[in-house]
Amino acid sequence: MDPVLNGLMALGDPYLLALLLAATIGGVVIGALPGLNATTGAALLLPFTLTMEPVPAIAILTAIYCSATFAGAITAILINTPGTAASATTCLDGYPLAQRGEAGRALGMAVVASTIGGVFSVLCLMLAAPLLARAAYNFSPPEYFALTLFGLSMLASIGDGSPLKNLIAGGLGIFFALVGVDNLTTVERFTFGSYELYEGIGFVPVMIGVFGISELLVQASSLHIQRKTVQMKTIDLPSRDDYRKTWRTILRSSGIGTFIGILPAEGATVASMIGYNEAKRWSRNPEEFGKGAIEGVAGSEAANNSATGGAMVPTLALGIPGSATAAVILAGLMVHGLRPGPAMFTEQADFAYAIFWSMMLVNILFFFMGLRGAKLFARFTLIPVQLLWPCVFVFSIVGAYALDQSMFDVWVALISGVLGFFMRRYGFSVVPLAIGLILGGMLEQRLGQSMVMLNEQWWLMFARPLTLFFFVLTALALFGPSLMRFGAKQRSPMKSSGE
């Protein structure tokens, strides 16, 4: 019980509270700005947390994660442009509601559903993460190797790219992680004699590039798009009738979102889609969905915010990111010299619980901010892109430089940005690249340790029940969807002939 209380006590620090308040406001602004999202915001802010102690540094990043995920709903409802990908399904019913003059009601429901989803997921995080860590405590290198492989296999379904392209992007990310001096043998690899490459390619500049600078180039190609803002008079709490209609949806979506978030690499976007679909499937009036159903807003928002807590479970307990933003937070943990994984709950339990409690506080903070300040935050959607993105670029470059005070990192960020833009253009998601870069070194290290442990008889990995279990899960994650599609194709001609 001590770490739980110690974590809570950490929130008594006025400095931390002030930082959390500022980060929550910052996160809401980032989420409300079209084009910026939680991942970009966290990646841009990561270098500026380096001079801080680990608790405030990581608490800031998680605050950005939670509040920006919620704030995506503001632009989704008011200008039919999801502030974050996870809010795409909120547009479907939020914008029609706003067009009917009920923007306040839609935003009120988004705030309530997001808060309930967020608080629910943090409670699950507090219970599940230590249990998962305890289960994983006795894992040996082969189990860790298989688990990391499983985490990477989940990259196939991340983002908006196709599974194959995601895997290729993830593979390239792992490849970039191999640049530098090999940790196992101290042999130089792909360094070309360059001193800067000895330590490898830093994942922070790459993240700034692929999430921040590549988005700038994406915005360059959408300058012609005119956005129409719906005016909002007031923001009201949902009515009693709205609560009666949506409480089951909110609870169901909170559960779905948390579960999806826990799956490695699956984040808020997938959660909101499933949450929305389930809300529609269980609704008494499914025909209203897409035309302004308040349940649609509730289902989508509860799911995407509950995925934030869920995504932190594998990130902290296993060291495998649960989403793209969790990958940035994982990078932050590593930069601060913390070791995410089972040991975190024995060696740094106070730290872990301080992060949990700060996430809980942020979910409550954005409830009040959402209700009182949504009208103000909505004004941020009016900031012209020609003013916003030059500032983002300056922050990106200075952030990339600040990490090691090295111009080499600036070039890495710039090249990663251009590479990320072209990857996105050709259908390759950049999220697997970033996650592959973080997990690549770990994967090779665990393979090497496994080979030492098994006397280089790699096939013995299949004789270990847990390792085999993760390999089966990996195979299912990679080939399951294709097999299901193939099976459905085989069945469909029979159905049609029957008709």
Next chain:
Amino acid sequence: MPRTPEPRRQFESWLIPALIILFCAAAFWLTTMFKTMPPVLKRGIQPSDFPQLLLAAIVVLTLVMMWIDPVRVKEKLHGTTLGTIALFVVFALLTSIDLFLALAVFAAALAAYWGERRVIVLAVMGLVVPVAIFFLFDMVFEIRFPRGLLTNIWYE
């Protein structure tokens, strides 16, 4: 019912996989030049083993992608995007004179290129934003920026 013909493949559907495979081939060739460790020191795997396995997997995936999920581009590359990339090059060249001069020029030029016409706003983008960020990082975060034409004025 007549079958609709499949859309003609764009040159990118060959070019992108070809670039990936070329990159992997070049990287594979580089791995053959890695030092080979004696059995006692190799710690399970040789330094070239994992990269070679990975590169082979990427090539196989790329070949499968060409077959079942070729690269398709929905819209042409916008001139504004190419212009913005050209501004990146200008930025990179100007950093040799001074990082903050490069940032100031880039911020003002990008704002103007993307449609901002108010001179005062452009001046704010080119002067106030970089200067404010410079002092924020120099004085609050104690980041020392690389010496150049403008930063020398402050540091000396």
